[in-house]
Amino acid sequence: MADLFGDSSTQETLVEIRPTQRDANRATVRVGLVGGRKKPRVVATLTTRSIADLGLKVGLAWTQALSTQVEQGSTVDKAMRAAMNRLNRRALTGWMLRDKLRALGHESAVIDAVIERLTAIGLLDDERFGRAL
Numbered sequence: 001m002a003d004l005f006g007d008s009s010t011q012e013t014l015v016e017i018r019p020t021q022r023d024a025n026r027a028t029v030r031v032g033l034v035g036g037r038k039k040p041r042v043v044a045t046l047t048t049r050s051i052a053d054l055g056l057k058v059g060l061a062w063t064q065a066l067s068t069q070v071e072q073g074s075t076v077d078k079a080m081r082a083a084m085n086r087l088n089r090r091a092l093t094g095w096m097l098r099d100k101l102r103a104l105g106h107e108s109a110v111i112d113a114v115i116e117r118l119t120a121i122g123l124l125d126d127e128r129f130g131r132a133l
Contacts, residue, residue, distance in 0.1 A: 010033065011033075011061055011062070012031045012032060012033060012061075012062040013031065013032070013033070013034050013059060013060065013061055013062055014029065014030075014031050014056060014057065014058055014059065014060040014061075014062055014066075015030055015031060015032045015034065015040045015058060016028075016029075016030040016040055016058060017029055017030075017051060017056060017057075017058060018030070019048075020045060025047055025048050025049075026045055026046065026047055026048070027045070027046065027047075027048060027051060028042050028044070028045045029042070029043050029044045029045070029046060029051070029056060029070065030042050030043065031043050031062045043062075043067070043070060044070050044071070044073070044074040044077075045074070045077075046070070046073055046074060046077050047077060050073045050076075050077055053073075054066075054069055054070060054073055056070070075106075075107075075110055076110055076113050076114065078106075079101055079104075079106045079110045079111065079113075079114045080114050080117065080118075082100075082101060082104055082106070083097055083100075083101060083114050083115075083118060084123075086100055087118070087123060087124070091129050091132065092124070092129070093124075093126045093129050093130075094115050094119065094124055094126055095126075097114075097115065097118075097124065098111055098115060101114065
């Protein structure tokens with residue numbers, strides 16, 4: 001019977017995007033087989049902004065390309081959370097934050113994206129840090 005439907009009968013689908021209990025701005029993304037007996041698996045926890053940027057919606061076919069995009073988004077999200085945790089403790093320069101993220105094992109491209117985003121939203125400002133000293 002599976003042969004009649006081809007690959008579509010075993011194609012995983014994005015089945016749920018559920019806000020997390022601890023942070024309404026984050027959500028877990030689950031994929032599984034529609035009508036399948038197995039419990040859907042969590043593939044990532046992302047910010048709602050990342051979910052919107054990636055165009056994730058329930059019912060979307062879970063392809064290798066989409067999986068890669070979500071994995072990259074999740075990697076940047078983890079680095080962003082690590083950066084925010086450090087900035088919540090004390091002010092840092094871009095270079096100081098870069099060194100801390102590198103020590104945590106984040107890749108250069110991911111670190112660059114995080115530094116760029118934090119600078120754009122005004123949470124990382126080397127000049128303001130220097131004036132405060």
